[in-house]
Amino acid sequence: VQLQASGGGLVQPGGSLRLSCAASGRTFSNYAMGWFRQAPGKEREFVAAISSRNFLTYYADSVKGRFTISRDNAKNTVYLQMNSLNGEDTAVYYCAASSTTYPTMRTNYYNYWGQGTQVTVSS
Numbered sequence: 001v002q003l004q005a006s007g008g009g010l011v012q013p014g015g016s017l018r019l020s021c022a023a024s025g026r027t028f029s030n031y032a033m034g035w036f037r038q039a040p041g042k043e044r045e046f047v048a049a050i051s052s053r054n055f056l057t058y059y060a061d062s063v064k065g066r067f068t069i070s071r072d073n074a075k076n077t078v079y080l081q082m083n084s085l086n087g088e089d090t091a092v093y094y095c096a097a098s099s100t101t102y103p104t105m106r107t108n109y110y111n112y113w114g115q116g117t118q119v120t121v122s123s
Contacts, residue, residue, distance in 0.1 A: 001026045001097045003114030008093060010120045011085055019080040021095030021114055028076040029053055032098040034110060035069060035080045037091035037119075047093070048080060049103035058103035062088070085121045092116040 007019040021033070034049035048069035049058045057069055068081040078095060096110035104110075 001028070001031065001112040003095050003097060003112055005093065005095045005114040005117040008117030008119045010122065012123050013086050013121055015085050015121070016081070016083045017085065017119060019082070019093055019095075019117060019119075021078045021080075023076045023078070023097065029073040030099070030101065031112075032101050032103050033069075033071055033078040034096045034098060034103070034105075035078075036094045036096060036107065037089075038094070038116075039088075039091040042091075044094070044107065046105035046107070049098075049105065050078065051103050052101040056103055058105065060105070082119070085119075087121050090119060090121050092118050 002025045005021045011017050032051050035047040036044050038044040046060050050069045066084045071078040094116045095114040097112040098110045100109050
């Protein structure tokens with residue numbers, strides 16, 4: 001699976017962004033999808049995940065209630081809607097695909113990774 005993330009940028013605190021991740025190469029609906037992020041000087045951390053078909057979702061506590069993960073299997077795309085952004089959300093965001101089919105926060109369960117898109121929250 002090849003993954004291409006997009007939609008990052010500079011946004012003011014309290015603002016919103018929607019990230020997209022387009023997949024190609026294999027049957028998208030066979031994979032659970034996840035979003036991770038990595039801030040400067042920090043380890044990569046889990047953000048959100050969604051199962052392959054029944055759209056079960058799973059969120060990190062730090063984004064619960066502010067971020068929403070969704071997918072459109074007809075378009076081979078997963079989204080991350082991010083609202084009420086703050087400085088701690090500044091990071092490079094990565095999408096990833098897992099052959100497990102269920103949403104998981106475990107990095108080593110993801111087989112494929114996109115290249116990342118920068119999100120900067122600043123006034």
